[in-house]
Amino acid sequence: MLLKDKTVIITGASRGIGRAAALECARQGADVVIGYSGSESSRSGVDALIEEIQSLGCGAVAVGAPAGDPETGDKLVEAAVSYFGTVDVFVNNAGICPFHSFLDMPRETYLETVNTNLNGAFFAVQAAANQMKRQGRGGAIIAVSSISALVGGGMQTHYTPTKAGLLSLMQSCAIALGPYGIRCNALLPGTIETDINKEDLADQEKRDYMASRTPLGRLGRPEDLAGPIVFLASDMAAYVTGASLLVDGGMYVNLQ
Numbered sequence: 420m421l422l423k424d425k426t427v428i429i430t431g432a433s434r435g436i437g438r439a440a441a442l443e444c445a446r447q448g449a450d451v452v453i454g455y456s457g458s459e460s461s462r463s464g465v466d467a468l469i470e471e472i473q474s475l476g477c478g479a480v481a482v483g484a485p486a487g488d489p490e491t492g493d494k495l496v497e498a499a500v501s502y503f504g505t506v507d508v509f510v511n512n513a514g515i516c517p518f519h520s521f522l523d524m525p526r527e528t529y530l531e532t533v534n535t536n537l538n539g540a541f542f543a544v545q546a547a548a549n550q551m552k553r554q555g556r557g558g559a560i561i562a563v564s565s566i567s568a569l570v571g572g573g574m575q576t577h578y579t580p581t582k583a584g585l586l587s588l589m590q591s592c593a594i595a596l597g598p599y600g601i602r603c604n605a606l607l608p609g610t611i612e613t614d615i616n617k618e619d620l621a622d623q624e625k626r627d628y629m630a631s632r633t634p635l636g637r638l639g640r641p642e643d644l645a646g647p648i649v650f651l652a653s654d655m656a657a658y659v660t661g662a663s664l665l666v667d668g669g670m671y672v673n674l675q
């Protein structure tokens with residue numbers, strides 16, 4: 420039980436990587452605050468996740484609020500403190516990637532992507548860190564960045580800068596928050612099959628190409644990220660801060 424009696428907040432936990440991480444955190448003994456957009460279509464999945472976490476003997480509560488709203492981090496922290504008493508781990512995972520070409524990128528698409536993926540993350544990390552500082556016993560912050568922080572994507576010119584921004588945010592926060600014992604790390608997934616890329620990977624040729632670039636021979640699954648997130652959240656990583664952990668089946672290093 421690597422996270423026994425800890426409280427973990429995970430944004431974007433209704434589906435995909437966040438959901439798998441929430442379940443693994445509960446298996447490891449944590450109470451979980453589930454962040455999601457608040458959309459009605461996600462609510463039944465959130466309710467099912469709460470039940471699953473409770474059946475593991477842990478607490479779960481959901482907060483539906485837009486990731487890009489600067490107040491959302493405060494709401495997540497308030498829920499954690501009022502239901503479970505503390506915030507020990509904050510995982511910033513919520514994100515969108517509406518694939519689009521660069522030259523005709525609608526301004527709204529760019530602005531919504533940066534607001535959801537990066538601006539909201541800044542304020543949420545700040546809210547979680549202030550709570551951890553008040554508690555006085557450190558904590559762990561993890562930003563779900565991407566392999567796309569390190570390499571480009573022609574249909575992702577609005578998205579990759581947000582992922583590089585999250586990586587940079589964790590590096591700077593590691594310095595700013597180290598004196599309080601708060602560790603800050605970035606997780607860099609490769610291509611993981613979730614709703615975010617369902618349409619993109621529906622193109623069989625693209626899908627085969629992405630899999631063929633991966634030395635481990637397959638695309639990632641949400642569960643592939645859960646263990647690395649728990650590791651970074653846990654005391655097993657007590658001396659790990661300012662780090663970035665690629666979890667991509669080897670895709671990044673595969674030049675030839």
Ligand SMILES: NC(=O)C1=CN([C@@H]2O[C@H](COP(=O)(O)OP(=O)(O)OC[C@H]3O[C@@H](n4cnc5c(N)ncnc54)[C@H](OP(=O)(O)O)[C@@H]3O)[C@@H](O)[C@H]2O)C=CC1
Binds near residue numbers: 432485513535564608
């Ligand atoms: N899948 C991949 O290949 C990779 C993903 N990543 C990153 O991992 C993270 C999770 O992605 P993934 O699991 O694949 O995606 P999914 O689309 O499966 O899940 C996205 C999650 O983010 C939440 N979310 C989306 N928009 C908002 C919003 N405006 N406000 C609050 N919550 C929101 C969704 O909540 P709701 O259900 O309410 O919409 C959902 O819980 C993202 O940051 C993504 O960039 C990084 C590298 C690769």
Ligand SMILES: C[C@H](O)[C@@H]1OC(=O)[C@H](O)[C@@H]1O
Binds near residue numbers: 564567608610615
């Ligand atoms: C959504 C994409 O398939 C996914 O997002 C990322 O961050 C990865 O780089 C993949 O391109």
